[in-house]
Each structure stands twice: as structure tokens, then as C-alpha cells.
Amino acid sequence: MKHSASNWITDILQQQDLPPVSDWLSELRRKARDQANQLPLPRRKQEAWRYSRVDALLKQSFTPVVQPPNGSGLEMPQSLSPHVLVFVDGWFNPALSRISDLPQGMVLGSLREHLDDASVKAHLGSLANSGENLFSALNSALINDGLLLKTGTGTEVESPIEVFYLNSQAEQPLLSQPRNLILVEENSKLTLVEHFLPGMGNAYFHNSSTEIHVGEKARFSHYRIQDEATDAWHLSNIHLVQAASSHYHGITLSFGGKWARTEYKTRFAGEQAVCDLRGLYLVGDQQLSDFHLDIHHDQPACHSREQFKGLLHGKGRAVFDGRILVERIAQLTDAQLTNDNLMLTRDAEVDTKPQLEIYADDVKCSHGTTVGQLDPQQLFYLRTRGIEEQQAIHMLCAGFAGEIIEHMHLPHLREQAGERLRRTLDRL
Amino acid sequence: MSAKQDSVDDLVKAGYEHGFVSQVASDTLPPGLNEDTIRFISGKKKEPQWMLDYRLKAYRHWLEMNEPDWAHLRYDPIDFQEISYFSAPKKAGDGPQSLDEVDPELLATYEKLGIPLEEQKALAGVAVDAVFDSVSVATTFRKQLADVGVIFCSISEAVHEYPELIKEYLGSVVPHTDNYFAALNAAVFSDGTFVYIPEGVRCPMELSTYFRINEAKTGQFERTLIVADKGSFVSYLEGCTAPMRDENQLHAAVVELVALEDAKIKYSTVQNWYPGDENGVGGIYNFVTKRGDCRGDRSHISWTQVETGSAITWKYPSCILRGDDSVGEFYSVAVTRGHQQADTGTKMYHMGRNTRSTIVSKGISAAHGQNAYRGLVRMGVKAENARNHTQCDSLLIGDQCGAHTFPYIEVRNPTAKVEHEATTSKISEDQLFYCRQRGLKEEDAVSMIVNGFCKEVFNELPMEFAVEARKLLNITLEGAVG
Numbered sequence: 017m018k019h020s021a022s023n024w025i026t027d028i029l030q031q032q033d034l035p036p037v038s039d040w041l042s043e044l045r046r047k048a049r050d051q052a053n054q055l056p057l058p059r060r061k062q063e064a065w066r067y068s069r070v071d072a073l074l075k076q077s078f079t080p081v082v083q084p085p086n087g088s089g090l091e092m093p094q095s096l097s098p099h100v101l102v103f104v105d106g107w108f109n110p111a112l113s114r115i116s117d118l119p120q121g122m123v124l125g126s127l128r129e130h131l132d133d134a135s136v137k138a139h140l141g142s143l144a145n146s147g148e149n150l151f152s153a154l155n156s157a158l159i160n161d162g163l164l165l166k167t168g169t170g171t172e173v174e175s176p177i178e179v180f181y182l183n184s185q186a187e188q189p190l191l192s193q194p195r196n197l198i199l200v201e202e203n204s205k206l207t208l209v210e211h212f213l214p215g216m217g218n219a220y221f222h223n224s225s226t227e228i229h230v231g232e233k234a235r236f237s238h239y240r241i242q243d244e245a246t247d248a249w250h251l252s253n254i255h256l257v258q259a260a261s262s263h264y265h266g267i268t269l270s271f272g273g274k275w276a277r278t279e280y281k282t283r284f285a286g287e288q289a290v291c292d293l294r295g296l297y298l299v300g301d302q303q304l305s306d307f308h309l310d311i312h313h314d315q316p317a318c319h320s321r322e323q324f325k326g327l328l329h330g331k332g333r334a335v336f337d338g339r340i341l342v343e344r345i346a347q348l349t350d351a352q353l354t355n356d357n358l359m360l361t362r363d364a365e366v367d368t369k370p371q372l373e374i375y376a377d378d379v380k381c382s383h384g385t386t387v388g389q390l391d392p393q394q395l396f397y398l399r400t401r402g403i404e405e406q407q408a409i410h411m412l413c414a415g416f417a418g419e420i421i422e423h424m425h426l427p428h429l430r431e432q433a434g435e436r437l438r439r440t441l442d443r444l
Numbered sequence: 445m446s447a448k449q450d451s452v453d454d455l456v457k458a459g460y461e462h463g464f465v466s467q468v469a470s471d472t473l474p475p476g477l478n479e480d481t482i483r484f485i486s487g488k489k490k491e492p493q494w495m496l497d498y499r500l501k502a503y504r505h506w507l508e509m510n511e512p513d514w515a516h517l518r519y520d521p522i523d524f525q526e527i528s529y530f531s532a533p534k535k536a537g538d539g540p541q542s543l544d545e546v547d548p549e550l551l552a553t554y555e556k557l558g559i560p561l562e563e564q565k566a567l568a569g570v571a572v573d574a575v576f577d578s579v580s581v582a583t584t585f586r587k588q589l590a591d592v593g594v595i596f597c598s599i600s601e602a603v604h605e606y607p608e609l610i611k612e613y614l615g616s617v618v619p620h621t622d623n624y625f626a627a628l629n630a631a632v633f634s635d636g637t638f639v640y641i642p643e644g645v646r647c648p649m650e651l652s653t654y655f656r657i658n659e660a661k662t663g664q665f666e667r668t669l670i671v672a673d674k675g676s677f678v679s680y681l682e683g684c685t686a687p688m689r690d691e692n693q694l695h696a697a698v699v700e701l702v703a704l705e706d707a708k709i710k711y712s713t714v715q716n717w718y719p720g721d722e723n724g725v726g727g728i729y730n731f732v733t734k735r736g737d738c739r740g741d742r743s744h745i746s747w748t749q750v751e752t753g754s755a756i757t758w759k760y761p762s763c764i765l766r767g768d769d770s771v772g773e774f775y776s777v778a779v780t781r782g783h784q785q786a787d788t789g790t791k792m793y794h795m796g797r798n799t800r801s802t803i804v805s806k807g808i809s810a811a812h813g814q815n816a817y818r819g820l821v822r823m824g825v826k827a828e829n830a831r832n833h834t835q836c837d838s839l840l841i842g843d844q845c846g847a848h849t850f851p852y853i854e855v856r857n858p859t860a861k862v863e864h865e866a867t868t869s870k871i872s873e874d875q876l877f878y879c880r881q882r883g884l885k886e887e888d889a890v891s892m893i894v895n896g897f898c899k900e901v902f903n904e905l906p907m908e909f910a911v912e913a914r915k916l917l918n919i920t921l922e923g924a925v926g
Binding site: 021063067216328344357359360361362364365366367368369370372373374375376377379380381382383384385386387388389391 | 513514515806823838840841842843845846847848849850851852853854855856858859860861862863864865866867868869872
């Protein structure tokens with residue numbers, strides 16, 4: 017076929033010699049593999065890839081990591097949390113991790129070790145569609161390991177769980193593909209922090225897929241901090257389903273990588289659920305940050321709020337595509353989406369596309385978008401108060417970004433994020 | 445259901461007011477499209493070779509194109525071989541020299557439509573280039589306009605009389621390669637209007653064309669070209685009605701506007717073509733390419749549209765803001781009810797410095813109507829200090845309809861400022877209650893609220909049109925609420 021997968025995908029799939037897994041998973045892999053061979057390459061003509069070019073990515077060959085890497089040269093990351101999990105090239109690394117006592121019934125660790133678990137069988141692949149695009153097919157075709165988090169009913173975990181995705185040093189660019197499954201069951205309360213860091217790697221492709229089920233009345237805070245290496249590609253594909261009266265609070269900070277894309281697909285399985293999604297992206301020279309949101313209101317009386325802000329400098333490029341779909345049945349939906357972009361330099365570029373698709377009448381939906389530069393009047397005001405220009409710019413940018421950062425309820429994360437922002441602004 | 449409600453329902457089902465067919469003997473080409481069809485059309489119009497070449501070039505390009513499928517519309521595929529591409533009302537002799545020579549039945553049709561030519565001469569001060577199906581039959585006020593140097597004639601005439609202007613401007617804003625429907629139009633366009641306003645002239649009256657599709661199974665392929673030379677001003681009105689038909693009729697028009705330095709073009713449309721019956725059968729397919737080019741510095745193009753008709757509307761009046769300090773505006777009210785579908789919006793390409801654009805789009809969906817706003821704002825690299833403000837509001841009446849917003853914003857210049865806002869809601873119970881409490885009937889209250897919702901757009905319409913638009917909106921929405 018004219019548009020079917022080129023050598024890029026066949027090369028990757030050829031190289032591997034996957035360690036065996038249970039039959040049901042082999043079947044899932046095989047199906048995804050067929051899909052990967054059939055699916056078209058992402059091209060600008062396709063609406064989902066209109067602004068984020070993947071040509072450079074498809075020119076690069078990647079080696080999938082099919083055996084657990086030894087993690088040489090890597091150290092256990094600093095963390096205050098009693099639960100620290102480290103994944104190297106997508107594989108769980110017990111030596112670098114520490115898991116303290118967990119509440120009764122809770123499972124936390126490597127997906128690979130729980131493949132025979134009934135709930136894993138029931139949920140893995142139930143949300144993520146491997147036929148969605150080439151990259152999701154690729155992730156499923158080579159499923160090996162990832163994070164498994166299952167709370168059990170009514171579990172409250174006080175301290176946050178911190179997960180670090182690191183990479184090995186390699187001569188050839190590696191393909192890291194964590195496959196995560198998160199089950200926050202009824203009445204549970206939990207905070208998960210995910211850090212995406214280079215480790216020893218520089219040019220690699222992180223292609224993760226995460227499926228999240230939030231049970232009735234459960235509350236899940238999910239913070240994701242992406243600070244990949246300067247030559248890295250990053251693609252996170254997150255599928256979320258929320259039961260009645262549940263609360264999902266997700267914040268993604270996107271700082272690193274040369275091409276970083278986060279896809280969120282959320283839907284509801286019960287009424288009165290609240291989905292709160294926020295994001296901040298900081299992009300500079302040779303960087304592209306891309307957020308794709310697909311918020312599907314298919315239950316009545318749910319509430320969703322999406323707030324994404326971007327700071328662009330150098331030749332940074334940002335893409336934002338957010339869609340709210342309200343089905344006929346989803347009366348009393350309240351959905352609001354905003355995307356604000358601040359361009360600090362001449363050569364920055366922004367493409368933004370907020371969309372509303374509404375089939376129910378008793379709803380409150382809105383979206384707003386702005387693109388602009390710093391307000392000269394605000395700068396002037398600060399200058400008249402004796403503040404140096406550079407300092408004034410910092411203050412205004414910090415204020416702009418602060419609206420996202422302040423929503424993280426963990427003080428050390430807020431500090432880290434603020435520090436990361438300052439570091440970049442100082443260099444300008 | 446109350447008796448009052450019943451009478452409203454009767455009114456809603458009363459059918460299409462302008463649905464009548466006048467029996468005028470016409471010169472219609474059998475359905476089908478090939479190079480011979482194009483040669484026939486061109487020959488019929490005694491066009492020069494360069495015009496035929498242009499049409500053939502467009503046709504050959506069209507053959508290689510695919511019909512676009514990205515719009516939020518559902519309709520049966522169009523069979524382009526089932527459409528007749530030429531239909532001209534029979535002319536007396538070599539064409540009428542005055543109204544007396546015009547087919548009386550044709551004139552009667554105009555009367556029914558409420559546009560008696562002679563009356564308009566005296567009353568409204570509007571010059572009408574009445575397009576009956578595809579050929580311009582009569583043009584009024586030609587002399588008065590000629591005195592100030594304004595050219596207002598049919599495209600066919602202009603091809604013969606002003607070939608230099610046509611050669612320079614036709615296809616310069618919407619090239620024949622632009623899109624599927626524009627290519628088709630360039631190949632088979634039957635007729636349309638040409639307007640040229642010379643340097644420094646303020647057109648003494650509002651110019652207007654009434655379109656009317658009258659021949660069963662006939663596609664209407666209008667071509668409009670308006671050129672406003674330096675420092676000139678023109679306000680152009682386009683309004684449409686069509687008789688009731690069972691089969692879907694295709695309409696693929698192209699409108700090109702060119703504004704040179706300091707010129708201003710105001711283009712207003714009221715579109716009320718047959719929307720199909722209450723089951724969604726029939727109705728016009730309206731695929732229109734409209735684009736204005738602000739070629740000169742400080743030029744200004746303003747689009748205002750009120751879209752209440754057509755089964756399918758696919759229309760994106762756009763502005764290319766090439767000149768520095770040029771201004772583009774788009775004001776739109778789109779109403780969909782019954783099974784109507786609209787995918788409409790605008791594109792603003794900011795290329796020059798200090799360019800400004802305003803987009804105000806009001807979508808109203810009732811019954812099974814689907815209404816989508818699709819817009820693009822592009823701030824080019826050189827668009828220093830460019831500004832855009834976009835406001836898209838949707839009103840939903842009933843739980844079977846849909847309202848969608850698909851804005852695209854592309855910014856390549858940090859000094860540019862773009863703001864986009866969109867809201868979707870139903871008519872507020874509080875507002876309705878307040879009006880009812882003051883003794884207003886529910887229908888009146890709804891009509892008042894909806895008119896208020898659309899006010900920003902109606903204010904942009906010329907007076908006569910604003911009145912017509914308000915009336916049209918009220919009739920369209922009556923009975924939709926309850």
C-alpha cells in the first residue's frame with residue numbers, strides 16, 4: 017500500500033527478540049504488530065500531526081530495549097518519598113528503587129511481575145487502542161514492562177509515590193517504551209509524581225503509554241515533570257477513565273526534549289466526576305512541545321477544566337490541540353478550556369487549536385486562547401519601581417507560569433519547577 | 445401542547461415562503477461534465493480563446509483533485525455527472541435592451557420575490573444586477589454608475605468589454621488550483637457580477653445582486669469579482685432565495701474581492717436558500733469560496749453574512765491582509781434547524797504590519813441542526829503588531845442539535861496578539877423568566893434574546909438588510925422553542 021508503514025517500523029520490529037510472556041499478552045503484541053505494519057506514517061496531512069512534524073524522528077533508527085538493562089552509571093534519584101520507583105529504558109530497576117510498607121491490598125511495582133494478575137489481564141489494553149496511530153501500535157507490539165499501581169478499595173496513601181524514568185548510555189539511540197497501568201480504586205486517595213529524565217541517555221525515544229482507571233469517589237493527583245535530554249524525543253500517551261464522583265487532578269510540566277508530545281484522552285464512566293488538567297510548557301531553541309487533549313464528556317453532570325500555558329523563547333515551537341466533545345447524553349456538563357502563550361522572542365512559533373464539539377444543549381462550555389508577548393505597560397510599571405528589566409521579565413514570567421505551578425500541592429515540586437524556570441530564564 | 449403552541453407549529457411547518465417555480469423556457473444543457481460541456485458554455489457566451497483556455501486548465505486540474513472531506517458535514521456523495529452545467533433564460537432576440545423586452549414571467553418572479561426592478565429604482569436607490577439562474581438579464585442604474593466611472597456588469601459582459609481587467613484580476617485571489625469547488629467553478633462558471641470602482645470614487649449607491657436558482661437539477665456556479673481601486677469605497681449586497689426542490693442542488697460559487705490602497709469593500713450576504721424539508725430531504729448544497737485580498741496599505745475588507753438557508757453550508761469568507769495597516773472583518777450569524785448543517789467561518793492571513801482583524805461568529809442550532817465554526821488566524825513572520833480578536837458564541841435550542849468550534853491559530857510573530865474566545869450555552873432560563881414576567885410571550889422572549897445574541901452582527905448590515913435579516917431570523921426560529 018502506498019501509505020503503509022515504511023522501513024522505519026519494520027526495522028524496529030525486526031531487531032527485537034522479545035522475552036516470552038503469557039499467551040494473552042503475546043496475542044496483544046501480535047495484534048498490535050499487525051496494526052503497526054498496516055498503519056500509515058504520521059504525516060502533516062493528518063489532522064493529528066498537522067503541526068508536529070515527525071519527519072526527523074522517522075529518519076532516525078531506534079533500538080528497542082528487549083532485556084532489562086543493568087542501569088550502570090545510574091544512581092538512585094534524590095527523593096523525600098518513601099516510595100521511589102526507577103525505570104531504566106522502560107524496565108523496572110529494583111536496585112535503584114525503594115518501596116516502603118504499603119497499605120494492605122495495594123500493589124506497586126513492575127507490570128512484568130504481575131502479568132498473571134486478573135486485574136492486569138482485565139485492564140491492560142482496555143483503554144489504549146493500539147490501532148490509534150503508529151506509536152501506540154509500536155508501544156503495544158513491544159510490551160515488556162512498566163509501572164503497575166493498584167490501590168485496592170478505600171486506600172489512602174499519605175506520601176506521594178515518585179517514579180523516575182531514566183535512560184542508559186548507548187551508541188545507538190534506544191527506544192524506551194514503558195507501559196503503565198494505574199488502578200485507583202473506589203474511595204482511594206493517592207498522589208503520583210512521574211519524572212521523565214535523561215539519566216545517562218541523550219538521543220533516545222521515550223514512547224510511553226499509560227492507562228488510568230479512577231474508581232468511584234476516588235481522588236487521584238497525578239503530576240508529571242518532563243525534562244528529557246536535549247536530543248530526546250518524548251511521546252506520552254495517557255488514557256483516563258473516571259467513575260462517578262471521582263476526581264482526577266493532572267498537571268504536566270514540559271521542559272525538555274527536542275520533540276515532546278503529550279496526548280491525553282479522557283472519558284467518564286459515571287456522573288459528577290471532575291477532571292482537572294493543567295499543563296505548562298517551556299520551549300526554546302530546537303524544541304517543540306505539543307499537547308493533544310481529547311476530553312470526552314459522555315456522562316451527564318461531569319466537570320472538566322483544562323488550563324495550559326506556554327512560555328516560548330529562542331526558536332521554540334509550541335503546538336496545542338485541545339478538543340472537548342460533549343455527547344447528547346452529557347447534559348449539565350461544565351467544561352472549560354484555556355490556552356495562553358507568551359512569546360518572549362522573535363523566532364518563536366505557536367500553533368493552537370482549541371475545539372468544542374457539542375451535542376447537548378444544557379451545558380456550559382467555553383474555550384479561550386491567547387497568544388502575545390509581555391505587556392510593555394506591566395514591564396514599565398515594574399521599571400518605574402526601580403526593578404531592572406531582566407528582573408522584571410523574570411517576575412512577569414514567573415507570575416504567568418505560577419498559575420499552573422501553584423496547583424501542585426507538594427511544596428518541593430513547586431520549588432523544583434520554579435527553580436527550573438529560573439534557570440532557563442537566566443540564560444536568556 | 446397548548447393551542448398557541450399548535451399555531452406556532454403550523455407556522456413552522458408552513459413551508460418555504462419563496463418556494464415556487466416559474467415556467468420559463470430555458471436553454472439547458474443535459475446533465476454531464478466533460479471538456480465539451482466547457483466548450484459549449486464558453487461557446488454559448490462567445491468567449492475569447494484565453495477564457496476558454498482558463499476554463500479548460502481549471503477543469504483539467506479539477507480532475508486531479510479530491511473532494512474535501514474534512515468539514516464537519518454529512519451528506520450523500522455528489523454525482524458531478526448528474527448536474528446540468530448550463531441554464532440560461534431564453535432571450536428575446538439578442539438580449540433585452542430594456543425591461544419591456546424581458547420575459548414577463550421572469551419579471552413576475554421578481555415581483556413575487558419582492559424585488560420589482562422599477563420600484564427599486566425609485567425607492568431603495570439600489571442598483572440590481574438580477575441574476576436569474578445563470579445569465580444576467582437586466583441591469584439597472586448602469587448609467588448613473590457609469591457617470592462616476594463605476595463598472596457594474598455581468599462577468600460575461602466584462603470578459604468582452606474589459607478583458608484587461610478580467611485578465612488581471614480573475615483568479616488572482618482564488619486561483620483555479622485553490623480547492624476542489626473553486627476549480628470546478630473556474631471551469632464551468634456560468635455568470636456572475638463584475639464590479640470595478642475607480643480610484644478615489646465612493647460608489648454612490650449600494651450594489652446588489654439577487655441570485656435565484658430556478659432550473660431543476662441545475663448547479664449554480666456564480667463568479668463574482670469586485671475590484672476597488674485606490675481610495676475607493678463600495679458596499680455590496682448579496683441575497684438569495686430559491687424555489688422548493690426535491691433533489692439536492694449544488695451551488696459552488698466563487699467570490700473574489702480586491703482592495704487596493706486605502707480602499708474599502710463591504711460585502712454583505714443574506715443567504716436563505718431552500719434548506720430541505722423537515723425530514724432533511726432536498727435542500728441546496730452550498731459550497732462557496734469567498735476571499736478578499738487587502739492588497740494595498742490601509743485597505744479594508746469587511747464580510748457580513750446571515751446564513752439561514754441551505755441544507756449544507758460550506759463557506760469560509762477570508763481576508764488576506766497583505767497591505768500594512770489593512771483591516772479584515774468577519775461578522776456572521778449562522779442558523780441551522782431541521783436537518784441543516786453548516787460548517788462556516790473565516791480565515792485571516794496577516795501578512796502586513798499593523799494589520800488588524802475582528803471575527804464575530806454567532807451560531808444558532810435548533811432541532812437537528814449542526815453548526816460548526818471553523819476559522820484560521822495566521823500571523824505571518826512580517827506581521828508586526830498585528831492584532832486579532834475572535835469571538836465565537838453558540839446557542840443551542842433543543843437537545844438534538846449540535847454546536848462545534850474549530851479554530852486554528854498560527855502565530856509566527858511575537859509582537860502579534862491573538863485572542864480567541866468561544867462559548868456555548870442554551871437560552872438562559874433566567875432571561876426567559878424575566879421576559880415572561882414582564883408579560884412577553886415565550887416566542888417573543890426567545891426572539892428578543894436571539895436578536896440580542898446576534899445584535900453585534902446585525903449592526904454591521906446595511907439598513908434594508910438588517911431589517912430583512914431580523915425578520916428572517918424570527919421566522920426561522922419560530923416554534924423551535926417550547
